Amino acid sequence: SQQGEEDPQALSIQEGENATMNCSYKTSINNLQWYRQNSGRGLVHLILIRSNEREKHSGRLRVTLDTSKKSSSLLITASRAADTASYFCAPAGNMLTFGGGTRLMVKP
Amino acid sequence: EPEVTQTPSHQVTQMGQEVILRCVPISNHLYFYWYRQILGQKVEFLVSFYNNEISEKSEIFDDQFSVERPDGSNFTLKIRSTKLEDSAMYFCASSEALTAGGYTFGSGTRLTVV
Numbered sequence: 214s215q216q217g218e219e220d221p222q223a224l225s226i227q228e229g230e231n232a233t234m235n236c237s238y239k240t241s242i243n244n245l246q247w248y249r250q251n252s253g254r255g256l257v258h259l260i261l262i263r264s265n266e267r268e269k270h271s272g273r274l275r276v277t278l279d280t281s282k283k284s285s286s287l288l289i290t291a292s293r294a295a296d297t298a299s300y301f302c303a304p305a306g307n308m309l310t311f312g313g314g315t316r317l318m319v320k321p
Numbered sequence: 322e323p324e325v326t327q328t329p330s331h332q333v334t335q336m337g338q339e340v341i342l343r344c345v346p347i348s349n350h351l352y353f354y355w356y357r358q359i360l361g362q363k364v365e366f367l368v369s370f371y372n373n374e375i376s377e378k379s380e381i382f383d384d385q386f387s388v389e390r391p392d393g394s395n396f397t398l399k400i401r402s403t404k405l406e407d408s409a410m411y412f413c414a415s416s417e418a419l420t421a422g423g424y425t426f427g428s429g430t431r432l433t434v435v
Contacts, residue, residue: 250364256412
């Protein structure tokens with residue numbers, strides 16, 4: 214299956230702490246993308262890391278990619294209550310498919 | 322910032338009726354997609370569309386489903402004879418390239434089949 218599987222399924226942290234979410238996938242990819250979904254809303258593209266990149270930053274987001282292990286991680290630093298959402302990785306082959314996501318709750 | 326617009330935001334329909342969900346993708350995007358999310362479940366790929374034809378479709382996208390780009394701006398999903406299990410959020414998305422860049426998703430249409 215091309216879709217990623219996120220781990221953990223749920224994560225609860227205090228505001229100001231860092232949140233780390235992991236993704237594993239099975240097929241070869243061109244890139245890997247992370248998306249966020251607020252409850253009942255559409256997915257929002259956060260960041261894309263290409264298969265020849267190992268790490269990428271965007272604001273408080275840091276993504277790593279290890280193609281030899283077929284895994285990726287998303288780190289959100291200094292989390293805020295507004296970061297509460299579900300986060301999905303999407304390994305990109307010829308289409309994007311999504312796993313079950315990590316439900317992140319950031320408590321004020 | 323450009324948006325993908327979906328209408329209606331909520332549609333209630335009787336089982337067996339036809340529904341058409343509408344989407345206006347971002348104007349310079351070439352690839353269009355429909356996804357659905359049954360309440361509490363994952364976002365599932367339905368279909369991708371490029372150059373006025375379907376490029377990929379999932380097992381969910383059976384003969385009851387069809388897509389169309391009738392006028393160069395709208396992108397529609399039609400469900401011919403709705404079933405109770407079609408109740409879900411339906412998301413439209415568009416992108417400049419197939420998977421080389423991110424997708425922009427609309428806010429969704431909540432379809433309730435009664």
